[in-house]
Amino acid sequence: LGKFKAKVIEVARKTKTVGQEDPRRIIHSLKVGLAITLVSLFYYFEPLYDGFGVSAMWAVLTVVVVFEFTVGATLGRGLNRGLATLLAGALGFGAHHLASLSGEKGEPILLGLFVFLLAAAVTFVRFFPRMKARYDYGLLIFILTFCLISVSGYRDDEVLDMAQRRLSTILIGSATSVLICIFIRPVWAGDILHNLVANNMEKLGIFLEGFSAEYFKTSEDGQSNHDKSFLKGYKRVLSSKNSEKSMANLARWEPCHGRFRFRHPWKQYLEIGTLTRQCAYKIEALNSYLNSEIQMPIKMRSKIQDPCTKIISEAGQTLNELANAIKTMTRPSSVDSHIENSKTAADNLKALLHTGLFEETDLLEIIPAAAVASLLIHIVTCTEKISEAVQE
């Protein structure tokens, strides 16, 4: 019994976490409940039920499978479902008609052949990368509807009537989902993508700030015990490719909303995301020098500290500024000067290394310094490219 209690508390705690992480999830759940309840009114009210009969079931079914978290996903699924049902219904009716011409015996054989060919062909089309990205659900519904209409037509002579009732309930279900999804606290895939790209950039900026403090900390600090979680924030950027891609696909379904118009250049976000990720790879390499066995001697470290911290802070500011520019959708004002500054600092660092003022030291100890310096110079180039992409 004690175990059961602990389990219940555990689940309650988790529920709270999931809800707090993103309160939109709670609202989404309520919205789904509302949509399903609304659609099930078809069963309760006599006049509505008389019109549709058992087909009202399809409205409930549609809401359950169409209603998704983001507007883009809901719209995409709704449109896919509606169009696929329409097309497949027409085709299925045609197949049914064609098969029925061939007489009592030939009909099931011909129908079976049609179903086999169409199912196999459409399943294959689902492997096309482009189709998969945007029309996967529609193709599934296409197979489904074609089979249902053409096959059940074999038994049900009122196939046209049935198809029509089913189509209208599916449209009602899709429309209910889409309307509730858009008009009650909508969650836009475009917004999510927008924030994701900006936040990723910000995370890199936060890392750079933290890195500077951590790497060049004076030895007197000893074991610093302040929070190091900011050094891990960038890890998520490394594997953000798939979520960016799927959000961009969903965002393309969305109509104009907020500061975005229809056909907003979502591809641009993917490009910025790729550049940000490239920068993150460099930062991953940089991070490995924080815990490396071979550490730079302090004397050496203090020599290159000035240009390095300068580069880091300017690059960090560039990233923050760019993230901000994306968020507010304004032209960044001081990014160019930050980039200029970081370039000058990189040149200074190069010059410093050039004068060879380390001749007396062991070359092995220079390696980390050299590697860090070279990574920083690379990062400057990265931020410059990101800046160009953002400004477009």
Next chain:
Amino acid sequence: LGKFKAKVIEVARKTKTVGQEDPRRIIHSLKVGLAITLVSLFYYFEPLYDGFGVSAMWAVLTVVVVFEFTVGATLGRGLNRGLATLLAGALGFGAHHLASLSGEKGEPILLGLFVFLLAAAVTFVRFFPRMKARYDYGLLIFILTFCLISVSGYRDDEVLDMAQRRLSTILIGSATSVLICIFIRPVWAGDILHNLVANNMEKLGIFLEGFSAEYFKTSEDGQSNHDKSFLKGYKRVLSSKNSEKSMANLARWEPCHGRFRFRHPWKQYLEIGTLTRQCAYKIEALNSYLNSEIQMPIKMRSKIQDPCTKIISEAGQTLNELANAIKTMTRPSSVDSHIENSKTAADNLKALLHTGLFEETDLLEIIPAAAVASLLIHIVTCTEKISEAVQE
């Protein structure tokens, strides 16, 4: 008309590519067609149709949505669908019974309330990361079935009979899908994961071999115009996290097959994958030195060439050997000696840098050498970790 012809040729060409890339796709399409045709026999044969009636439709519907490319996915969806239908059916029947006790007027209100609460709660549960990974589809079907049974029970007094017929057709549909998926040329998610992890490792090995030839090429070669595509193979490793994760989730549904037993340690693969990706990040950094502006002077390059090529070739062989060991599921025989060799070579490189035989050269020109050397030393550590993980 010419445009249309070009379009048709384009589509035909693409179809061929998709089929050639993975011939299992064609077989999968045929399998789906076969399963649907089999299940639609329920409509054609009098005795079968008499037993199930219109509910036979649910068998077709189940096959269409349950049949997936891999056995794991099909089994997962089939089990999810079957169990969720069973549970939700029972619960829906209970709700219907409870609501009917409250009289003519109270029934629709109470039913509406039940539907709203359950739909909202289960939708929220779908956000739990663990539930999402394995039971997302089951939860969806749970909402669906509960709503259908409890709501349509309001109109249909034979609700128990209907629920039973529906459940049996769904079971028939799921079973057909699973059996055809398993017994006709199965595609195992476990196999895919297994090969993915091994191939990723191999790609890194291929890169290292190519890098060595490319970076230390003698200047006489000038612009080498041989194929450089192998230098790009590793890029896919960087973003392979999601596909590995989803395959591991699917593989857990699979029974023992081939060389894998049920509950094969799939998590181990994810760990190896993560380590491989870490190694790939280093290689990404290494790659940037191939096209860097600051190039090492040739004199310098030739000095460190020996230990560097040694490290690279030994590390490459280690990776290849490990990939092979995974593929054949045998204990790698000579990996340890390769790792030893690469460590010695790394020590040699360190010693070479230690003697400071570059004092006369410009420090700025040492940076790339130092960075490359340091990355190589890191890669050696990486391969060692991967090797440990593989041996487990």
